[in-house]
């Protein structure tokens with residue numbers, strides 16, 4: 001078992017290596033992340049928002065797609081790996097800012113965003129509840145969290161967390177843990193986020209849409 005800082009150092013090392021190829025056809029396993037972008041876009045199309053935060057934005061691929069479609073919104077990308085943020089900033093998107101930071105300690109004021117997206121980053125977080133608590137804090141009342149990551153049955157999650165994850169660490173990847181759908185629901189509940197949609201689908205995907213209540 002590693003400390004939170006050891007996991008984060010591994011993550012930064014992993015994505016420092018991946019940054020320059022992440023959006024190319026040499027991205028290897030990371031190419032599968034792109035399959036989730038249409039789902040995020042579909043969910044975003046259902047809501048009204050002005051200020052969006054992408055937690056674990058990587059090279060800003062998702063924000064680039066959104067920006068292409070609508071540059072009148074304010075897009076912010078947050079990522080712990082400076083090299084990913086450097087690649088994102090090199091795109092010089094007019095309505096986007098990309099910042100180095102930790103999704104467990106989101107470096108923004110309370111109630112700054114209408115929507116947070118988080119895709120394929122959460123399984124790198126050693127303190128998962130902190131992410132949901134921070135998401136709640138920086139969302140405006142009535143704001144949404146739209147989230148995608150890996151999941152599986154309780155038994156398979158246990159197995160992969162005790163086999164695949166440690167092997168990934170040995171080969172220099174910063175993966176920490178997968179979570180069951182039930183656990184993710186509980187993180188939301190503890191953070192006071194209302195789950196509007198939570199579903200597991202093909203390819204071990206977990207889709208979540210959660211809302212910060214308008215009144216509390």
Ligand SMILES: C[S@@+](CC[C@H](N)C(=O)[O-])C[C@H]1O[C@@H](n2cnc3c(N)ncnc32)[C@H](O)[C@@H]1O
Nearest residue numbers: 015033056057058079080081102103119121124
């Ligand atoms: C597989 S990439 C996904 C990037 C992007 N969301 C996408 O779907 O293409 C995971 C990203 O999460 C970032 N990450 C991991 N842990 C993080 C943390 N604690 N805070 C912020 N970013 C983190 C990594 O640096 C990496 O860029």
